[in-house]
Amino acid sequence: MMRTRLRGLASLTILLVVVTSFDVSARQALDRTKAPAPGKTPELRVPAWTKTTLANGADFIVSEKHDLPLVSFSVTFLGGSNQFEPAERTGLASMTASMMSEGTKSRDGEALSNALQLLGTSVSTTVGGESGSISCVSTTDKFVQTLDILADMLLNSTFPADALERLRAQRLVALTQARAEPDEIAGRVFPKVLYGPAHPYGRVTTEESIKAMTRDDVVAFHGKYFQPGRALITVVGDVTAAGSKPVIEKALAAWPKNGSRPDFAYPAVPERPKTTIYLVDRPGAAQSTVAIGQPGPPRSTPDYYAMQVMNTMLGGMFQSRLNANIREEKGYSYGVSSSFGFGKGPGPFRTGGDIVGDKTDAALVEFMKELKGILGERPVTDEELQTAKDSLIQRLPGTFASVTAINGALTSLWRQGLPDDYYQQYSKAVAAVTKADVLGVAKKYIDIDRLAIVVVGDRASIEAPLKATNIAPIAYLDIEGAPKTQ
Amino acid sequence: MRTGRFAMTVAIGFLVVAAGAVAQQATSINIPFETYRLPNGLTVITSIDRTTPTVAVNMWYHVGSKNETKGRTGFAHLFEHVMFTGSGHVPYGTHDKLTEGVGGSNNGTTSNDRTTYYETVPSNYVESALWLEADRMGFLLDSLDLTKLNAQRDIVKNERREGLDNQPYGRAFEILAQETYPASHPYSWDVIGSMEDLSAASEDDVKSFFRLYYAPNNAFLSIVGDFDPAQAKAWVQKYFADIPAGKPITRPKVEPVVLDAERRLVFEDRVQLPRLYVQWPTVGEKSEDRFALDVLGATLSGPRTARLTKALVYDKQTAASVSVNQSTNEDVGDFQMIIVPRPGNSLTDLEQAADAIIERFKAEGPTAEEIQKATAGEELAFVRGLESNLGKAMRLSDGAGFHGDAGYYKTEYSKGQSVTAADVKRVANKYLTKGRVVLSIVPTGKLDQASKPAESKKVTE
Numbered sequence: 001m002m003r004t005r006l007r008g009l010a011s012l013t014i015l016l017v018v019v020t021s022f023d024v025s026a027r028q029a030l031d032r033t034k035a036p037a038p039g040k041t042p043e044l045r046v047p048a049w050t051k052t053t054l055a056n057g058a059d060f061i062v063s064e065k066h067d068l069p070l071v072s073f074s075v076t077f078l079g080g081s082n083q084f085e086p087a088e089r090t091g092l093a094s095m096t097a098s099m100m101s102e103g104t105k106s107r108d109g110e111a112l113s114n115a116l117q118l119l120g121t122s123v124s125t126t127v128g129g130e131s132g133s134i135s136c137v138s139t140t141d142k143f144v145q146t147l148d149i150l151a152d153m154l155l156n157s158t159f160p161a162d163a164l165e166r167l168r169a170q171r172l173v174a175l176t177q178a179r180a181e182p183d184e185i186a187g188r189v190f191p192k193v194l195y196g197p198a199h200p201y202g203r204v205t206t207e208e209s210i211k212a213m214t215r216d217d218v219v220a221f222h223g224k225y226f227q228p229g230r231a232l233i234t235v236v237g238d239v240t241a242a243g244s245k246p247v248i249e250k251a252l253a254a255w256p257k258n259g260s261r262p263d264f265a266y267p268a269v270p271e272r273p274k275t276t277i278y279l280v281d282r283p284g285a286a287q288s289t290v291a292i293g294q295p296g297p298p299r300s301t302p303d304y305y306a307m308q309v310m311n312t313m314l315g316g317m318f319q320s321r322l323n324a325n326i327r328e329e330k331g332y333s334y335g336v337s338s339s340f341g342f343g344k345g346p347g348p349f350r351t352g353g354d355i356v357g358d359k360t361d362a363a364l365v366e367f368m369k370e371l372k373g374i375l376g377e378r379p380v381t382d383e384e385l386q387t388a389k390d391s392l393i394q395r396l397p398g399t400f401a402s403v404t405a406i407n408g409a410l411t412s413l414w415r416q417g418l419p420d421d422y423y424q425q426y427s428k429a430v431a432a433v434t435k436a437d438v439l440g441v442a443k444k445y446i447d448i449d450r451l452a453i454v455v456v457g458d459r460a461s462i463e464a465p466l467k468a469t470n471i472a473p474i475a476y477l478d479i480e481g482a483p484k485t486q
Numbered sequence: 487m488r489t490g491r492f493a494m495t496v497a498i499g500f501l502v503v504a505a506g507a508v509a510q511q512a513t514s515i516n517i518p519f520e521t522y523r524l525p526n527g528l529t530v531i532t533s534i535d536r537t538t539p540t541v542a543v544n545m546w547y548h549v550g551s552k553n554e555t556k557g558r559t560g561f562a563h564l565f566e567h568v569m570f571t572g573s574g575h576v577p578y579g580t581h582d583k584l585t586e587g588v589g590g591s592n593n594g595t596t597s598n599d600r601t602t603y604y605e606t607v608p609s610n611y612v613e614s615a616l617w618l619e620a621d622r623m624g625f626l627l628d629s630l631d632l633t634k635l636n637a638q639r640d641i642v643k644n645e646r647r648e649g650l651d652n653q654p655y656g657r658a659f660e661i662l663a664q665e666t667y668p669a670s671h672p673y674s675w676d677v678i679g680s681m682e683d684l685s686a687a688s689e690d691d692v693k694s695f696f697r698l699y700y701a702p703n704n705a706f707l708s709i710v711g712d713f714d715p716a717q718a719k720a721w722v723q724k725y726f727a728d729i730p731a732g733k734p735i736t737r738p739k740v741e742p743v744v745l746d747a748e749r750r751l752v753f754e755d756r757v758q759l760p761r762l763y764v765q766w767p768t769v770g771e772k773s774e775d776r777f778a779l780d781v782l783g784a785t786l787s788g789p790r791t792a793r794l795t796k797a798l799v800y801d802k803q804t805a806a807s808v809s810v811n812q813s814t815n816e817d818v819g820d821f822q823m824i825i826v827p828r829p830g831n832s833l834t835d836l837e838q839a840a841d842a843i844i845e846r847f848k849a850e851g852p853t854a855e856e857i858q859k860a861t862a863g864e865e866l867a868f869v870r871g872l873e874s875n876l877g878k879a880m881r882l883s884d885g886a887g888f889h890g891d892a893g894y895y896k897t898e899y900s901k902g903q904s905v906t907a908a909d910v911k912r913v914a915n916k917y918l919t920k921g922r923v924v925l926s927i928v929p930t931g932k933l934d935q936a937s938k939p940a941e942s943k944k945v946t947e
Binding site: 033035109114138181317318 | 574583610638
């Protein structure tokens with residue numbers, strides 16, 4: 001107490017001597033116990049954009065931002081490996097994307113690399129589960145040249161056979177390495193357990209599929225997938241809408257109308273078995289990697305906002321219930337969280353984290369306690385609800401800081417089929433969520449009797465304590481998620 | 487030297503140091519900022535960016551793992567965790583509530599050389615962010631207790647498990663540092679520290695560490711984003727001016743290291759494939775050679791035309807990947823090479839092949855085009871960095887903290903751009919010598935998969 005007062009006096013002296021122009025409140029003895037009140041809530045400034053359709057059928061969005069000499073450009077494709085990859089060729093979409101850096105009709109792989117290095121930039125091609133893209137960021141003065149190379153990669157790739165062999169070998173090494181990484185093991189086993197092999201969400205890239213892939217597969221995937229009929233072209237940054245359209249039309253002049261948007265019809269999710277612990281042995285592991293969950297709803301669910309608010313309280317923030325308990329209070333982990341994998345299909349609810357080995361059982365008890373808590377045993381407080389909403393709503397203005405972030409935000413609207421005023425309406429939708437809504441979506445989407453609990457850890461030391469929790473029976477899987485006999 | 491720089495800044499007083507004003511050239515390499523110091527020694531740097539209604543507040547303390555004492559490795563980082571447990575007037579949890587809870591974020595990071603704490607907030611929460619930082623700078627010990635320390639100790643031990651002990655190859659850099667530097671050298675231990683030392687840290691350690699290093703005269707506050715500079719200055723005055731300056735700080739004497747011979751090690755880990763690590767001791771932030779070493783790394787690995795990548799990954803196809811880079815700390819640096827073999831290729835052969843390419847490079851040096859390619863991406867990287875308030879705050883703080891000049895980024899940029907082929911050839915010959923550490927990480931029980939297994943000493947701890 002006394003120290004505090006002395007500091008207060010010292011402060012007054014310094015203020016009088018050194019500073020004369022600051023406001024009156026600073027001269028009064030400072031009460032540090034009260035958090036300063038926030039100022040006026042800043043206005044949400046959603047970037048403006050124009051949207052048209054090109055002759056080849058691709059949608060075309062331009063958003064201008066002139067404060068820095070930067071341009072973010074992308075061609076995004078609706079649908080991904082889940083829609084376009086044959087089930088026995090997992091990894092083909094990603095392989096095809098990599099092969100597009102390996103040479104075109106007029107530039108071999110080294111020539112492409114050299115040209116991009118001299119422009120100081122790179123072109124990135126990726127195909128994920130439900131969308132893919134080819135994109136670049138450049139300084140304004142290098143944009144047209146970079147775009148020329150990107151278009152060449154998109155339209156004129158030659159897919160050399162020797163490059164496929166090199167990439168195949170590198171991917172096999174990566175798969176081998178992944179077998180030693182606990183996060184990777186959990187990341188491969190968890191979807192298999194939830195969705196099974198018949199569902200695209202349950203498929204993972206395997207050695208067999210990498211080995212079986214042919215150049216013909218790559219050429220066929222490329223021809224089928226990279227089509228303007230399912231594409232959105234976005235240009236964000238130091239360009240004008242009027243000026244950029246002819247530039248892009250010229251660069252992509254040789255891209256004829258073709259392709260259509262996929263319907264995202266997914267097969268039914270297999271019936272969920274009763275809650276089970278799936279134990280994957282990793283002898284000697286210092287920690288257990290835990291993934292708990294079950295299939296959830298698609299992004300299009302009307303429950304989206306209530307689910308986001310609920311998850312923010314459960315495991316979406318640092319001070320969410322799960323992290324506050326299992327990390328901060330108990331010290332069992334460096335961090336735990338939860339999320340819903342919102343996509344076009346039944347993306348997973350997933351919670352978990354890396355837990356110190358000898359607290360695996362104790363942490364699991366706490367995970368179950370927090371799940372039961374959000375299901376009604378520990379009612380949500382007004383303060384919790386408000387903080388979760390504030391966090392979600394007030395995060396929005398900061399999301400439009402960079403050309404790539406704006407590009408991502410606009411592309412996301414298009415991919416999810418959301419309305420143009422989505423960002424303007426977002427805060428209203430979040431603000432409208434009630435405690436009853438939160439409880440409702442928790443009960444609807446978290447079925448505590450039908451959870452998959454994947455634990456990758458040292459079986460010898462954690463098996464007996466896990467059994468003793470009586471949370472669920474234990475099934476034993478190998479690191480690929482296949483059942484083991486005992 | 488340090489005092490000199492401080493004295494100069496003090497003489498400027500509250501006058502604006504308008505580094506931005508001189509740079510009205512046709513360049514994007516510019517962060518307009520103002521800087522001043524409070525009488526208690528706190529350096530304040532402000533920079534306006536109205537792109538989005540957000541602000542980054544970054545508090546940078548000139549203390550890191552190199553300031554730790556023997557038997558207390560990992561303490562600087564453990565202390566960083568304690569800084570989030572509440573302070574005299576700020577109950578635990580309030581910090582998160584006034585940052586993440588209002589749509590922002592917060593975190594802290596610890597390196598060998600500095601510890602930094604930041605808040606990103608909507609622009610109407612700048613005052614509370616300053617209040618939070620001031621309270622833990624002024625009043626952390628008022629609310630300290632052993633329970634909080636113990637909880638964070640357990641969390642940090644889990645951080646170590648997650649990042650090192652339970653991670654394939656996770657111990658590599660810790661082992662390399664131990665072998666590169668003598669045991670008494672402040673860069674010989676990893677920032678995360680040892681389990682034993684983390685267990686030993688006491689409340690008294692927290693108190694004495696805090697009193698010495700967490701004083702305003704050892705701190706650099708950067709505020710970047712959409713705010714009113716006069717208002718921010720008044721708030722800084724209000725919350726920080728009465729925090730007393732601390733005692734003078736004795737910095738550890740850091741001698742550069744030259745290894746007289748090659749040191750070879752092998753470490754068994756729960757991995758599927760062996761991997762080769764090579765580390766040469768080099769120079770830190772204050773040396774001009776670091777710029778040429780950066781370019782050297784970029785000419786040896788990365789894009790498919792880089793020397794080692796082209797030879798090992800593309801032409802011979804004996805490696806799955808190669809990565810080479812200069813890692814620069816304040817006082818020293820390390821030049822590191824990592825080779826991931828393709829199955830069927832021994833680490834011994836890969837090491838020899840890499841050495842042959844490096845020797846040839848040392849003899850002939852890079853071409854002008856190689857230099858051009860290695861440095862052409864810097865402008866884009868810099869301009870993209872300008873899109874982040876936090877990125878700019880970190881950059882300005884690093885300049886002020888390490889170089890006594892928040893505008894050091896300009897020097898750094900121009901020195902990076904002016905590296906010549908002759909510079910790169912010279913540093914390759916100067917630093918990539920026999921005096922290095924070669925570490926093979928192999929699957930448990932497969933010591934014979936090491937590079938030159940007979941000459942490699944087994945790491946047991």
